Every structure is written in structure tokens, then in C-alpha cells.
């Protein structure tokens with residue numbers, strides 16, 4: 001069976017890492033094979049993945065755009081930095097930059113509404129996880145993947 005390629009997009013602090021972890025756990029619990037990668041190129045697997053994707057001229061099958069206000073995302077990453085006692089370069093970039101990136105993401109989503117699904121991530125972690133499953137589970141089922149009896 002061919003694989004399905006799902007990407008998580010969104011500004012820093014929008015919850016991508018948190019939700020990837022939760023979704024991959026859920027899918028594995030439902031007997032789905034999941035390969036997690038960060039940005040292609042970040043790891044040896046990522047490099048191979050990128051090569052495969054470029055060969056296939058790839059576009060992701062499904063993209064989840066995690067949308068959140070810049071002030072809120074900055075609040076989250078600031079807490080994260082403090083917790084780790086270090087700062088990412090991206091964490092310190094100005095909010096205007098994040099606002100422009102957010103707008104760019106939203107225009108891509110508007111241009112490709114079939115492939116790119118916008119998810120409001122301003123709520124609690126579990127709330128966002130439910131929204132992610134509501135989109136991903138039927139999508140995987142429609143492609144004949146795992147989750148035959150699973151409920152989102």
C-alpha cells in the first residue's frame with residue numbers, strides 16, 4: 001500500500017511538535033505505521049525522504065496548518081525557552097516576522113483548501129488533538145489505511 005504524507009505547518013509555538021507526538025501515538029495505538037520526521041534534510045532519514053519526495057515531485061497528501069495568534073504563540077515559546085533555560089533563534093525573532101509568516105501560511109491554505117486544513121490551536125492541547133484526529137482519521141480511512149474501526 002502506498003504511504004500517505006502528512007505535514008504539520010505553522011509558526012513557532014503553534015503546537016506542531018506536541019501534536020505530532022500525540023497523533024503518532026494515537027496512530028500507533030491503532031496499528032498504523034508512522035514515520036516521524038522533522039523538516040526534510042534534518043536527519044539521514046529526512047534526506048532520503050526528501051530525495052523520494054523530489055523524485056515523486058511531491059506535494060504532501062495532507063497539510064495541517066496550525067493557526068494561532070502571534071502573541072499567544074510567543075507566550076508559549078517564551079515559557080518553553082525559560083523552561084529549557086535557553087532560547088532558540090526563532091523564539092527571539094520579532095512578532096512582525098511571525099505575523100507575516102502566519103499570513104503567508106493562511107494564503108496558501110486559502111489557495112489550496114482541499115489539501116491544506118487550518119486548525120485553530122489556541123485551545124487546550126487535548127482540544128487541538130481532537131481537531132487533528134477529526135481531520136486525519138477520516139482522511140486515512142478514505143485512503144484505505146489503518147483505523148478501520150477507529151473513531152476520531
Ligand SMILES: Nc1ncnc2c1ncn2[C@@H]1O[C@H](COP(=O)(O)OP(=O)(O)O)[C@@H](O)[C@H]1O
Pocket residue numbers: 010011012013014015016017018019076077079080121122123124125126128
Ligand atoms: N494547546 C496548548 N496550550 C498551551 N501550551 C501549549 C499548547 N500546545 C503546545 N503548548 C506548549 O507550547 C510550547 C510550543 O509548543 P510546540 O509543540 O513545541 O510548538 P511548535 O513545535 O509548533 O513550535 C511548548 O512548550 C508546548 O508544551
Ligand SMILES: [Mg+2]
Pocket residue numbers: 016017018
Ligand atoms: Mg516544534
